Amino acid sequence: MINEAARRRLHDIWNHLHDHPEPSMEEFATSAYLAGLLAEAGLEPRKFSDFPGFTVDAGEGVPRIGLRADMDALVQEVDGKRIAVHSCGHDANMAIVASVMLELAEQPEPLNGAVRAIFQPAEEAGNGAELVASLGAADGLEYLFGVHLRPQQELPAPCLAPAISHGACLFASGTITGEDHHGARPHLGANAVELALEISAGLQRIKVDPQIPSSAKMTMLHAGGRNLNVIPGSGCFGVDLRAQTNEAMATLRTGLVEVCRSVAANSGAEIRLDFRDEVPAAVIGHKAEAVLASSVTATLGREYLRPRIVTSGSDDFHFYTRQNPALQAAMLAVGANVQPGLHHPDMTFDGGAMERAVDVLLASCRQSLARSE
Numbered sequence: 001m002i003n004e005a006a007r008r009r010l011h012d013i014w015n016h017l018h019d020h021p022e023p024s025m026e027e028f029a030t031s032a033y034l035a036g037l038l039a040e041a042g043l044e045p046r047k048f049s050d051f052p053g054f055t056v057d058a059g060e061g062v063p064r065i066g067l068r069a070d071m072d073a074l075v076q077e078v079d080g081k082r083i084a085v086h087s088c089g090h091d092a093n094m095a096i097v098a099s100v101m102l103e104l105a106e107q108p109e110p111l112n113g114a115v116r117a118i119f120q121p122a123e124e125a126g127n128g129a130e131l132v133a134s135l136g137a138a139d140g141l142e143y144l145f146g147v148h149l150r151p152q153q154e155l156p157a158p159c160l161a162p163a164i165s166h167g168a169c170l171f172a173s174g175t176i177t178g179e180d181h182h183g184a185r186p187h188l189g190a191n192a193v194e195l196a197l198e199i200s201a202g203l204q205r206i207k208v209d210p211q212i213p214s215s216a217k218m219t220m221l222h223a224g225g226r227n228l229n230v231i232p233g234s235g236c237f238g239v240d241l242r243a244q245t246n247e248a249m250a251t252l253r254t255g256l257v258e259v260c261r262s263v264a265a266n267s268g269a270e271i272r273l274d275f276r277d278e279v280p281a282a283v284i285g286h287k288a289e290a291v292l293a294s295s296v297t298a299t300l301g302r303e304y305l306r307p308r309i310v311t312s313g314s315d316d317f318h319f320y321t322r323q324n325p326a327l328q329a330a331m332l333a334v335g336a337n338v339q340p341g342l343h344h345p346d347m348t349f350d351g352g353a354m355e356r357a358v359d360v361l362l363a364s365c366r367q368s369l370a371r372s373e
Contacts, residue, residue, distance in 0.1 A: 001299070001359050006103060010354055013037065014095035021073030021084040021091070024122035027052040030071050034098055034119055041105040048135065052121045053128075055137050058104040059114035065368050066116045066144040067361065068317060069097035070123035076345045087347045089149035089338065094119065096147050096357045103362055113369040116141065122316075126169070126277040129316035133323035141324070143288050143368040146317045146331035147357055149349055151338045154309060157350045160360060161306045161333035162292035167213065168249035168281035169314035170241040172256060174199070176223070177270040178233030190267040192223040192235035198263050199237065199271075206255030213312055214243040216252050233269070242312055246281045279314040283321045285328030291371070292332050295363035300356060309333045332360060 002010070022030050031052040035045035038056050045056040053071060057063050070093055073084040101117045118137050122128030138144055148164060155161055176196065181189040196218070203216040216239065223235025239256060243249040257273065264271040289308065296305045321329045336353035340346065 002099070002103065002355060002362075006099065006358075007355055009102070010095055010099045010358060011351060013098055014091055014351070014354060017091035017094055018086050021086045022071070023075050023084050024072040024125040024128065025051055027071040027121050030094070031119060031121075034094060037098060038101055038105070041102050043101065043105050048132070051131065053119050053132065055116055055118050056101060057114050057116045058101050059111035061114050062140055063114040063116035064140070064142045065113070065365050066118060066138055066141040067097045067100060067365070068118045068120060068129075068144060068146045068320070069094045070120050070128065070317075072122055072124050072128070074124055074343060078345050085345050087345050088124065088342050089336070089347070089349065090123065092149055092336070092349070092354050093147050096354050096361065099354075099358045100361045100365065103358070104365065111369065115365050115369070126279045126314070126316050129319035133319050138320045138324055138327060141327060143285070143291065144320055144327055144329040145288065145292065145361060145364055146315070146329070147334060147361065148315070148331055149336040149338050149342075149353060150309060150333050151341050154311070155306060155333055155335040157335040157337045157353055158300070158356060159304055159306045159335040160296045160300070160356065161309045162296065163284045163289045163308035163330040164282065164315070164333045165244070165284060165308055165310045166282045166315045166318060167242055167244045167312045168246055169277070169279040170249060170253060170275060171277045172239040172241065173274045173276065174237045174239065174260065175272045176235045176237070177272070178268075180233045181231050183229040183231055186231055189231065189233050190269040192232045192269070193221075195263055195267055195269055195271070196221050196223065196235060196237045199259055202259035202263065203239065203256065206252060206259070208243070208248050208251050212244050212248045214248045214252060216241050216256065242314075244281060244310070244312065246283075249281065279316050280318045280322050281314075282318050282331075284308070284330050285321070287371070288328040288330035288368075291364050291368050292330055292360065295360045295367060299359045299363045304356075306335075332357060
C-alpha cells in the first residue's frame with residue numbers, strides 16, 4: 001500500500017490537474033506539468049512532436065508493460081460560460097498513472113524489467129489513441145492497462161472490476177444533393193426532408209443479432225430555409241451508430257450504406273456519407289484481466305472484486321489492441337461513487353478511489369513483469 005507521503009502527492013497532482021483542465025489536442029500545459037514531475041524523479045519523458053502528450057519508461061530494458069492515461073477535459077457550459085471541465089475523471093486517471101510511475105521510479109530495488117506510461121491526448125475526440133498507436137507507442141508491449149472511474153450506479157466504491165467492455169461507436173455525416181422546387185409542384189423533384197426521414201426509418205430495419213446491444217439513429221437533420229413554399233432538394237444529416245461488438249458495428253455500417261444507396265436510387269438524388277470518429281469495441285485480453293483481478297484481491301481483498309463492467313459507452317483505449325492484436329489489454333474499472341455521473345459538469349467522486357487504483361496498478365505491473373519473463 002502506498003504510504004502517507006505518496007497519498008498526499010497523489011492528491012496534490014490531482015488538485016493541480018483538476019484546476020487546470022485543457023480540451024482535446026490542447027493539453028500542452030498538462031503534458032508539460034506531468035513530464036516535469038516525472039523528470040524530477042529521474043525519468044526521461046519523450047514528448048510527441050506533433051501534438052500534446054508523451055511516453056515515459058521506468059526500469060531497465062525494453063518495456064513490456066504499459067499504462068495509459070487520457071489527458072483531455074470536456075468543454076461544457078458552466079454558469080453561462082463554455083469552459084473546459086474535468087467531468088469525465090481524466091484528471092484522476094492521470095494522477096493515478098503518474099503516481100504509479102513515480103512509485104516505480106523510487107523503488108529501492110531495481111524492477112524486473114521496464115514499464116511504459118502513455119499520456120495520451122484527445123480521448124474525448126475519439127482519435128487520440130489512434131494517433132498515438134500509429135506512432136508505435138505500444139509496439140512491443142505485452143500488457144497494457146488503462147484506468148477509469150465509474151458511476152456509483154455501475155460500480156460503487158470501494159469496489160473495482162478488472163475490465164471494462166466498451167462498445168463501438170461511429171458517426172456518419174450525410175449530404176443529400178438535389179434541386180429545390182415549388183411547394184405546389186412536389187412531383188418535379190425529391191424532397192430532402194422526406195429522403196432523410198426514409199433513411200431514419202431504414203436505420204430501424206437493419207438486422208443485427210438481437211443478443212448484441214446496438215442502436216442506429218439520426219441525431220441531426222437540416223434542410224430547407226425560411227421560405228416554407230420551397231421544397232428543399234438538398235440537406236444534411238448526422239447518424240450515431242453504437243454496437244457492443246465490432247462485428248455488429250460492421251453490420252450497422254454496411255446497413256446504413258445500403259439504406260442510403262436504396263433511397264438515392266429510388267429518388268434520383270445524390271446521397272454521400274462521410275464516416276468519422278470511429279471508436280472500436282473492447283477486445284479484452286484474458287491474461288490482462290486476470291492480472292488486474294488477482295491484484296485487486298491481493299492488495300485489497302476478495303470482497304473488493306467485482307466482474308467486468310459492460311457499458312454501451314466507448315473509449316479510444318481499444319485502438320491499441322487494433323494496432324497490436326497480440327497485446328493483452330484491459331482497463332481497470334474503479335468504483336468511485338461518481339455523482340451525478342460522468343460528463344456532468346458538477347461531477348464529484350470519492351478521492352480514496354485513486355489510492356486504491358494506484359495500489360492495484362502497482363501490483364499489476366509487478367505481477368505482469370513476472371509473468372512476461
